[in-house]
Amino acid sequence: MKKILILFVAITSLATAQKKDITLDEIWNGSFRTERMNSLNSMNGDFYTLLNFNRTTRSTSVDKYSYQTLEKIESIVDSKDLADLKYFESYEFNNDETKLLLGVDAEPIYRHSSLGVFYVYDLVSKTLQLVDEEKIQEPTFSPDSKKVAYAKNNNIYIKNLENNEVTQVTTNGLKNSIINGICDWVYEEEFAFVRAFEWSKDSENLAFLRFDETEVPSFSMDITGKNLYPTQQVFKYPKAGEKNAVVTLHIYNISSKNNKEINIGEYEYIPRIKWTNNANILCATTLNRHQNDLKLHFVNATTSEAKVVLNEIDKAYVDIHDNLTFLSDNSFIWTSEKDGFNHIYHYSKEGELIKQLTSGNWEVTNFYGVNEKTKTAYYQSVEDGSINRTIYAVGFNGKNKKRLTNASGTNSASFSKNKNYFINTFSDANTPTIYTLHNSKGEQLKEILNNNTLLEKLSTYNLSKKEFFTLKTETGEFNAWMIKPSNFDATKEYPLFMTQYSGPGSQSVSNKWNSSNDYWFQHLAEKGYIVVCVDGRGTGFKGAEFKKATYLNLVKYETIDQINAANELAKRPYINKNEIGIWGWSFGGHMSTNCLLKGPDTFKMAIAVAPVTSWRFYDTVYTERFLRTPQENPAGYDDNSPINYADKLTGKFLLVHGSGDDNVHVQNTMRLTNALIEANKPFDQAIYPDRTHGIYRGKNTRLHLYTKMTNFIEENLGETKTPVELLKQ
Structure with a gap:
């Protein structure tokens, strides 16, 4: 019996020893793609x-x-x-x-x-x-x-x-001057749409937006390219506090070929236009420059008269979404966080509230539409916990709410046009994507596609489970996850590497299947690091108060929360408090830079990829939504800009940017570079020529970037300490 037991242990040990570590090449050549x-x-x-x-x-x-x-x-x-x-x-x-x-x-x-x-x-x-x-x-x-x-x-x-x-509807279009029917750069990036023209239901009218960019300052980027001389990309980019494009609403009549401008009062932005089910009525959404006063206008295409049917005002800002849905009687469904959480509302065609369909201390995260025959609305929410997504149905009277998906994790529905069926896409941290067919009652009819072969493949690798938990600090209770080495030993001390994004309304701690970065974190864990992610104040899906707590002080409280989170985690016996690093991309890069400079006693090293280093360099729509203009709120812009306290750098710092980034311009990195040089602070830097914000185009670009970052972490974030080494301290 003892021989059999010894043999079994030996075989088990051998099987474990034969498991592979995930390599960077595998991550970026698509080996783990679903x-x-x-x-x-x-x-x-x-x-x-x-x-x-x-x-x-x-x-x-x-x-x-x-x-x-x-x-x-x-x-x-x-x-x-x-x-x-x-x-x-x-x-x-x-x-x-x-x-x-x-x-x-x-x-x-x-x-x-x-x-x-x-x-x-x-x-x-x-x-x-x-x-x-x-x-x-x-x-x-x-x-x-x-x-x-x-x-x-x-x-x-x-x-x-x-x-x-x-037929040429407009003739005055001119690059970097007049745009008809297509959004300018800042609308595309921040209001997330491109096509700024819409057909009426009877095909008689075409509504469109015109952008006059004449007074918008230009931004230029040198493009290295492959020729003897570089070229230059010049485009209109309104930085915070500068002039926006003047946007006007027009309706072109197909029969008369008459093109008329519509007067809809005072506004700064027209972030949405949509024809109602009345072919003669257009709905136009407007925002003021502070983005805290939103109006829905109903415009009569024949008379050009406009009236406001809905007006939302917020002490901070009102988010733009695509959940406006018109019913056959031209009443409409709308989502709003006016009661503190994002919920579904039904309004009459005159803009009078008929019914609030959902309520509670949780958020509606997606609206899928309605079945008017059964008077049912379908939506996705975080009722099953803020890191999860679940599909629900509710009656127009706010009653008979029903959960349509059972599994806890991330569910996303694609409904048939008639709402008789939906295809559900499900995953969680341990389950790669599964597609299943359901009827409108939520009954699962059939599995369409799974990724079991990927699970089988991954079973041959050293992997650790992503552990979700709530981290309590002196500034709040935050969603978090942790990945430990697969051979984790609680008697040892491990270096801690933190990852985060932290931007307003974002979420990095969510119960869903791996992204490419998750495989990178597994790669780092097998090198002996504990990887942790914490969503602090300002992140999303926990109510308006939590999300808007950072208003007028962007990055200030988020930085405090990451420093506090690191200090709280450092109290755990298996984490080496002297070996803590952090990284981030874009907003997260701004955050990792700030954490290193403002938390020198906490963080030993940081990596910032494509970071904002001063919100004065970023665009009007995004930045002013959270900070107002620099003329109104200079301290909000400057007190948290690392350019202004580069002399505080004591840790190891890697600064990365793509020179072709049209979003967060390389200017951000260059200005911080100058500040660090003037402060005589050593740091590492990598510029990726002509790469955009994602730094991915070109052969081996991502592999090169992640190899560089991995090497930097290994060189600058300490090794695991054994119990014997701890006793010698």
């Missing part, structure tokens, strides 16, 4: 489509599936059958699903925008029709499917698909 359902779109009836790629024929297809059976019904279009189009990258149906817009040769501009070549594919005649000889932006079918509106060279065009005639 299987996904690509470009899922709900169709009319109980059907959906996917964009599929055939590796054998090297062709793309739009394939139709049944929600009821999940079986493929047909291939709607396959590029192998198209003589003029070898492949396509995107697709979009018209209303009656008789035509498709197929996009190819996409050329990125900024975060969300791109240029491309587009074709209209007729499902009946199986013919292709080129929309324009040049690359264009945001082609969109008219509701009657007879026309396509699109943007080109800062102007709007309409192509008649029946006779191929093209």
Whole structure:
């Protein structure tokens, strides 16, 4: 019996010893990528489509599936059958699903925008029709499917698909001056949309925004490129306190070809336009410059008269969202955090409150729409805990609320147009993405796709579970997670490496499957580090008061919370209080820099990637939302800018930036660099030529970056100490 036991122990030990550590190459070559359902779109009836790629024929297809059976019904279009189009990258149906817009040769501009070549594919005649000889932006079918509106060279065009005639709606478009129908840089980045034109329901009118950027200061970036001389990218970028583009609302009538500007009173921003279910009524959202006074205007397209139907005012700011949904009687669903938490409200077409559909000390995180026949609204929320997401249904009367997904973790629903079915995407920290089919009652009908093969693969690696907990400090109770080495020994002391983002309304502590960074943290854990993430004040999904606690003092309280969190964690016997590091990207890079400078007795080292170093350098919309203007609040900008206290640096510091970052300009890093030089402070730096904010384009870019950061951590953050070493201290 003893021999068998010894043999079993030996075999178990051998199996453990044979497990591999995750390598940086594997993380960035896609070895741990999950299987996904690509470009899922709900169709009319109980059907959906996917964009599929055939590796054998090297062709793309739009394939139709049944929600009821999940079986493929047909291939709607396959590029192998198209003589003029070898492949396509995107697709979009018209209303009656008789035509498709197929996009190819996409050329990125900024975060969300791109240029491309587009074709209209007729499902009946199986013919292709080129929309324009040049690359264009945001082609969109008219509701009657007879026309396509699109943007080109800062102007709007309409192509008649029946006779191929093209009408140029605007003629004054000019780069870095006038933009028609497409958002400027700051709207795209901060209000998260590109197409600033919308068809009315009867296809008779096209509403659009015009951006006059003439008075907006220009920003320029040198592009190293591959030629003998570098080039320069010049674009309009309104920094905090500077002039924004003057944005005006226009309605173009198709029949009369009349283009009129609409007067909607005083405002600074028009972050959304949307036609109501009354084809003659447009809804335009406006904000003042402080972004704490939001109005919904109903505009009559015939008379040009506008009236305010909803007005929200907040002592801090009002967030912009896409949850405005019009019902058949033109009453509307709206989400708001006016009671302290984000919830669903139903208003009449006159703007009178009919019913608050949800309430409680939790947040609605996504609104999926309604089934008017059953008077039911569908949404995602954090009712199951702020690190989780769960799908629910509730009646228009606020009653009969029902949980539609059972598993605790991150659930995200894609509903059929008629709301009879939804495909749920689920994951948690231990379960890679699973796609399942459910009916509107929440009953799971079938599993569509799982990633069990990835789990099997990962079982051969040394991995540790992500442990979630609440960290109590003198400034609050915060969501947190911890990853320990797989061979963790509580009698040893380990160096602590903290990761965070910390930006307003963000969340880094969430119960979902691994991102690439999570594999990096596992890689670091196997090198002997304990990795921890803490969401301090200012982060999201715990109510407006928690999120807006940092208003007018951005980064101040967030920095205090990370320092306090590190000090609290250092009280644990297995953490070496003298070996604590921190890193972050973008807002998180600002934070890691501040933590190192303002917490020199806590943090030994820090890495900052693409950091803001002064909010004076960042854009109007984002920055002023949280700080107001630098003219109004200079201390809010300067007291927490590391440029102003670079002389406090005592720890090891790695500063990284992409020189082609159109978002957080490399100017931030260069100005901090100058301050550190003037203070005679040693530090390490890496500039990635022409890389944008994500620092990812080009062969091996991410691998190079993460190798550099890993080496810096190993060189500057101490090793694990054994009990014997601890006794010698």
